[in-house]
Amino acid sequence: MAVRAIRCGTLFDGTGGVLLRDALVVVTDGRITSVGPAASGGVAPSAETVDLRDRFVMPGLIDCHSHASLVPGEGDQLGQLRRGPVPQALAATRNLRRDLAAGTTTMRIMGEEHFVDVDVRDAIEAGVIPGPRLLVAGRGLAADNGHGRALTSYDGVDDVRRGARENLRRGANHVKIFVTGGVSSPGPMPTGSAYTREEIRAAVEEADRVGTYAAAHAHGGPGLQLAVREGVRTIEHGALATDEDIALLIERRVWLICTFAIFMHPSGIEQGDGHRPAIMDKVRSARRVVAENFPRHLASGVRFACGTDSMHGLMPFELQTLVRFGVSPADALLAGTRWGAEACRIDNEVGTIEPGKRADLIALDGDPLKDMTALERVSLVMKNGVVYEDQS
Numbered sequence: 001m002a003v004r005a006i007r008c009g010t011l012f013d014g015t016g017g018v019l020l021r022d023a024l025v026v027v028t029d030g031r032i033t034s035v036g037p038a039a040s041g042g043v044a045p046s047a048e049t050v051d052l053r054d055r056f057v058m059p060g061l062i063d064c065h066s067h068a069s070l071v072p073g074e075g076d077q078l079g080q081l082r083r084g085p086v087p088q089a090l091a092a093t094r095n096l097r098r099d100l101a102a103g104t105t106t107m108r109i110m111g112e113e114h115f116v117d118v119d120v121r122d123a124i125e126a127g128v129i130p131g132p133r134l135l136v137a138g139r140g141l142a143a144d145n146g147h148g149r150a151l152t153s154y155d156g157v158d159d160v161r162r163g164a165r166e167n168l169r170r171g172a173n174h175v176k177i178f179v180t181g182g183v184s185s186p187g188p189m190p191t192g193s194a195y196t197r198e199e200i201r202a203a204v205e206e207a208d209r210v211g212t213y214a215a216a217h218a219h220g221g222p223g224l225q226l227a228v229r230e231g232v233r234t235i236e237h238g239a240l241a242t243d244e245d246i247a248l249l250i251e252r253r254v255w256l257i258c259t260f261a262i263f264m265h266p267s268g269i270e271q272g273d274g275h276r277p278a279i280m281d282k283v284r285s286a287r288r289v290v291a292e293n294f295p296r297h298l299a300s301g302v303r304f305a306c307g308t309d310s311m312h313g314l315m316p317f318e319l320q321t322l323v324r325f326g327v328s329p330a331d332a333l334l335a336g337t338r339w340g341a342e343a344c345r346i347d348n349e350v351g352t353i354e355p356g357k358r359a360d361l362i363a364l365d366g367d368p369l370k371d372m373t374a375l376e377r378v379s380l381v382m383k384n385g386v387v388y389e390d391q392s
Ligand SMILES: [Zn+2]
Pocket: 065, 066, 067, 110, 309
């Protein structure tokens, strides 16, 4: 039995309670077994001690939307997805190490080709490569003429069903369907749906049948509303969401997964494809619309969490952007931890520092509740009770 006693200067456990000063977290075989004031003691003398008395400790970050193999700053994301499985796996190996080192201990992957995400998830679990715990989609379901189509498309109810079933047979944790247009592909950004009502319903049904859920890429408008009405659990991006769209999300208790960095950070689409005026125009327009609408959306009561959409290591930017849009620092930390776990339906396992949960936590130099840049100073990452040693 491996027992570790972690002394924390300040503990933000993600449960919504008060900050604990000088706390003790005990971890037994990768799971948290107790949390309380250090003064209460009660740890076996054989326990190994981790001294974080000068640090701010919080749950590991949960990135609810990424792609393991992609780097938006390299441009032509669909071209990147069309590479063979070996370049994809090698890129994923580099990218995911970066994510883990920056404090992301769980990540939801929203579409890869060649089922690379399934293999990479299993390689991480087997200890072959370092990386966050992954939840994977397998191939994203995209219409032949829709956004997100790389090597494979799925058209018609039967084909969508077959695609969803193949993903699930290969080990996908959830189903991803591309409903509306996107920022990184040329042409206008349609908010109509590339799929029919029946096709979306088929994806939702197949996910439901095996006890999981469907997630929809949707920026807003009629496509977003169709996906919500057909029963998806999460709406990905929502950059063009209207007040009416947000009201529907609230009514149906559907999660909004915000992804800011990919179009707001200079190293995202701007660096990758920003030299193409048609793309840069879309980037600028998305920035404008989001800056105008999100302060209102995020205060509306809609349930939200965050994803980097392949901006590896940039979860801090996502959470800092929430704060810039008026979210309190404490709620931003929750969006990056417990709320992400709830959105991905893994809150029984991760998202808070509580007895019974997996020992996923990070230590920061500085207090993000006072200064959100502290999130960029991750000095220790623990996943499943194991401290990650960055060798890059
Ligand atoms: Zn994505």
